[in-house]
Ligand SMILES: Cc1cc2nc3c(=O)[nH]c(=O)nc-3n(C[C@H](O)[C@H](O)[C@H](O)COP(=O)(O)O)c2cc1C
């Protein structure tokens with residue numbers, strides 16, 4: 301109990317701690333229970349997958365799911381944000397793919413999800429990508445946001461997929477061997493998700509009072525400060541004025557002045573600008589100097605930049 305209190309009192313340290321115990325562990329991301337499997341026979345259904353990504357993990361998962369499910373299109377969540385009021389979906393199956401941020405849902409994803417009317421969908425699911433912990437807490441948060449939102453309809457299923465952690469503010473990128481093993485594990489996991497979605501399986505990760513407690517301890521602090529997180533960002537003299545940082549920012553939070561970035565304080569903390577700068581010129585205090593940058597190897601910078609162009 302004393303240990304738990306200390307963890308809650310030092311939320312940032314605990315985030316690092318949680319990340320490390322989880323990524324070092326060989327245990328599955330979450331224990332699953334099924335609320336009953338319904339397999340509805342029939343033709344392949346039309347699916348839409350809404351995604352948000354910073355460094356490509358979630359986009360890679362969305363694309364693979366889309367290819368494997370068939371009759372499926374991927375749409376960036378940030379493009380829905382530009383529409384006013386309720387966002388109506390017409391597809392029979394609706395999926396949402398997003399990265400876990402401090403045991404919860406990215407702010408922009410929650411904002412759009414609250415306006416997403418998915419009540420007419422036959423099947424709804426979400427996939428979160430994460431480096432270590434927070435699959436259950438973030439999927440249950442999203443489920444609640446959807447239920448309390450305009451559609452009043454939550455998720456039929458939620459699936460975490462472990463991917464390389466990209467939070468360069470807390471840790472260095474993994475080495476090549478670990479990355480390879482993580483991608484292999486993710487590929488197997490995605491195949492299992494394809495089967496579950498095809499069978500319209502109703503399943504959510506186990507969610508206990510401890511999960512709720514951890515979510516409340518970490519996520520609200522993140523939400524409170526996220527838009528101003530960029531006040532700690534700076535650019536060093538290695539900047540070549542290439543404009544990549546502004547192009548990849550999913551929420552238009554970077555303006556180029558004389559070719560160099562300035563931040564507009566509506567940051568989502570996706571870290572794309574820091575991770576994808578070809579000169580590694582963007583720093584956050586002394587935390588990021590010397591840390592290796594990360595981008596999913598199958599997702600080109602242009603594809604990540606594409607999410608804000610829709
Ligand atoms: C601000 C921030 C917070 C994060 N918090 C968590 C977390 O609580 N748990 C976790 O396992 N991974 C966490 N991560 C890692 C990402 O969830 C993970 O690397 C994800 O796959 C990144 O997806 P993307 O490449 O689509 O942006 C965090 C990353 C960022 C940038």
Ligand code: SF4
Nearest residue numbers: 539540542543545577
């Ligand atoms: S991506 Fe990097 S090098 Fe290019 S403009 Fe931005 S900070 Fe400068």
Ligand code: SF4
Nearest residue numbers: 549567568570571573
């Ligand atoms: S400013 Fe950087 S970290 Fe913030 S939302 Fe844009 S790309 Fe992401």
